[in-house]
Amino acid sequence: MKRYIVCIVLAAASLCGCQKVGVNIKTELSPAVFPQSQSQLVSVLGSSYAALRGNYALDYYFMQSLTTDEAILPARGGNWYDPANGYNNLHYHNWTRDNGWTNSTWTWLSTVVGVCNSVTATINASSQPAAFKQSSVAELKVVRDLAYFMLMDLYGNVPLDTLYGDFSQHTNVPRAQVFSFLESDLKAALPYLTTDGSATMYGRANRYTAYALLAKMYLNAEYYTGTARYDDCVAACDSIINAGGGAQYALQPRSSYLQMFYPTNGPAMKEFIFAIPYDPNATSYPGTNGYNYRARYDLDRNLGIRYHYAGSTAGSNIDPVINQTTGGGLVNSKPSGPESTLFSYYSAYFNDAGDIRNGQWLTGLQYNADGTPLMVKTTKGGYDATYQGSDKGATYVYQLNLTPQVYFRTNAASGANPSLFDLGNDEIAWNMGYRNIKYYPDSTNTSSRNQNNDMPVFRLADILLEKAEAILRGAAVTQGQTPLSLVNKLRSVRTTSPAWTNITLDSVYNERCRELSYETWHRNDMIRYGKFEGAWGFKTDADPNHRIFPIPSTAILLDPALRQNPGYN
Template sequence: MKKTLKYIMAALLPLTIWGCHKLDVTPKSLYTEDVFPQTEEQFQALIGPVYTSLRGHYALTYFFMQECSTDEAVLLAFGGNWYDGASYEMLHRHTWTPDHNWTTTAWNDVTGLVGTCNQTLYLLQNAPEGEAKSSSLAEVRAIRAYAYWELMDLYGGVPLDTIYPSPGLQPRASRTEVFNFVASELKAVIPDLKTEVDATTYGKPTKYFAYALLAKMYLNAEVYTGSGKYNECIAACDSIIQSGKYAVQPRSTYLKMFYPDNGPTTQSEFIFAIPYDPSTSDGYMFYGRYDLNRNLGMKYGYSGATVGSNVDPVVNQTTGNGLVNSKPSGPRATLSSFLNYFLEDTDDIRLKQWLYGPQYWDDGNPIMVATTKQGYDQFYSGSDGSAAYVYALNIDTAIQLRQNVSLLDCGNDEIAWNQGARNIKFYPDNSSSTRNQNNDVPVYRYSDILLTKAEAILRGGTATEGETALSLVNEVRSNRTTAAAWTSVSLEKLYEERCREFAWECQHRDDMIRFGKFEDTYGFKTNKDTYREIFPIPTAARTANSKLEQNPGY
């Protein structure tokens, strides 16, 4: 069953909060007493814009903020292509400013999500009382709590504006105050959130969503507030573990968890996932566009690409017989230092999410690519640079900035575009004729809960339910590799395990900060400024709201 949620735009258009909307306008709901939502379906239609807003943000903007600011992902320039005003270079090198494009976009996305939640809660307030209303209010408040967690995590203290219409421009609350607000909101809505884990609740906050977010907050509480809350983290994890609703995905189907046909019946781990559908215009789930090597479109059926009736065609040369060579953009890769976490164990199923080295057709024959000698190597100096050249596709794990080091530019030739291992965890969707994909994206998984509890124990929390940090980690690893179980575990080994388990799942920035690695030198980054553990308040936001003070260092 693919796509259990069909988001429906309803009621008023969402307004941006904290200084970007008119404060003298009295909102008028399209809903009156005789047309207020009555059924579960009608309530879901009303709150649809909340999920639409989250869906449009998570797999694009949030990915860039969480992954491209770490050693996990880097988006390179190619002869000026994809430089995009240094947006990605700044993320990698930790040189972003208050005018940085993605920093501003993320702020607008998430404050907009808060505004949509506030507006939806306003529209629901006079609906008939009942279970449908209570659970819908709880869902929206839970998503708003998540949005405030993102803001707190990315920017530190932010205004706590929970009223619609807004009473006016608000100053920033402290990071600790936002932390406490999110925790209190989640605890308040838990009684009204559903406990069912099936197609009816897939993609919606359940009680276990609330516990997962609490666990995440408590694990990072020392970063957020200066005080650890590891026992509280363990208790939140136990609320999920003891429910018996989830299980670690077996090794044989681990990769299928992330396939285009994933959903509520194809996996046992998703506590909360965001459903994506290529038929929607605001999904922005196109990892294949960014991650797939541009010569692999036909092999993976990218955006309608197909070999037709040809057998092992030469890329850029073979034509006809139904062949369509739709090419991915392919500017995003990983650093070899991050890939090394996976290369240590060739029996680990998670290694198979990476593309590197020689590439082959399904029959085992090498993929051949046609170009010219200078098209292959732009620095070729021979007089026959325009001569035809055919080579076997090989993805080099090393990344060299052959054209311009300062601009993070590899050059614009085949050598450049074939650098850097590529991730296909969210497997390219050959059923989609566009760059949008069907793959649903998990926000919280059961394996994360087990490794979170393990880490909380290692950091000083009290072990419960007979589980140790070692037993919890081995429970995950026994479903990922055929290698022998570990006999000991340290924080460093746990960090490496998290790298393997949650690659491309928007987790890594938080992990690097919590483990004290965000200031390390990696890739082409040397900046060690600790204040960059939070992003600046965007210039545009401060222009709209003069009460917003800038974060230190910016």
């Protein structure tokens, strides 16, 4: 078990209730019933982090990645066809107010806001010294403001609900006003936030977490508010770059870049400014899942044994496909393999043979750890459903080959059904698409698919790229760091290719795609660069209203003062 923050998140079990923005969370925790010692109150802070961890790696990830050209999750023979949640709707941009991910993500982020409000009230009512209360409340503000930033980014105009015990209805606030509130709230918190970036603060918000959030807001300010704030973005980035005399945060060397996302990652990662720790043994906040199931979705179903994922073993009738049997494998502990990238995304950005970031992708023919070909045993019909020979049921053995394109086959026998976003249910269909294993499969937890990989929210690499982009968009150069020098600094520890000699906004965008793939920032980037209305995969929608999601039906039912976003019924 990762010990560094688990101790403070266990307090989440003492809170319960449900929350929507506009109605504060009802909780059993209050100053009247909860002990008042400083150590006990510090542990209560953990409930806000447990809530934040809740749906970040699943629901939020899907909203930010499956809506872009970065990832796609189609059905195969009915598997993973989920009309309630609508993976297909995320891809086509035809979601509605009743989409499952739209609803669950709103509820999750609203819960984080409510928990932070509740814990803030508890700490303020305690008898602890003012300095302790100020620093604790400042930390909670950063967590709450991060949740509000995500709400603002996803849903646009959202209600502001900042007081515990206020059960009145709240209507939507214009996005520019939400932006101003978050900016003021974060700046007011800065003096009281610790600058400690040691292992004792890992997974908790410090002053540089606040600066990273401000930098992200300022980089997108022109889109959010209509007013460019690029110089402010550079200033916030510089505060992080200069932390600890420039030594507090550092780029991970090329030799260990991939390990930065392994199940063994944690406080030793000096590139992490703020990360969300995941631990299969940690308590989840009530009403959230707290899971990191990335490899379940991203690892081809034939590769569970190769990567020792979740104790995977071969089934009794098919080897090594473990999803086609319930007899000989760990039925609930296996990769499902429905998600892949689109080849247009992969081929555009991952074409440098010397780039270590290529190592996060599984492409083409697959091999065992000892270098021997990874062979899959099936039948001729199981490999290709369109095969109509009399020996359709005969054994067929092939080397696993992940193919680049995701497409619907025209032959009806394939089982492909475009109306159901279904590729078919044979090996050809299941092996479509290159796979990303940035969050490397966890072989240490053999009892479930929950992984130990912490997920970074803010990294130094992102800060360098943000500063470079802000300067290219009009900000002044500071500290002698030009866009070219900033990006070359990053590339010097990512690729053996020669340094760049020129730079453009498009080349920074391409570098962001390489550096930050599958880290929940690609939708944000596509919108800022004017690429979100483009066509990719099967998606052709170009409605700019779809840059934000609809306010969920469940939220409007609970708070009739909410108003639906433009372009939605």
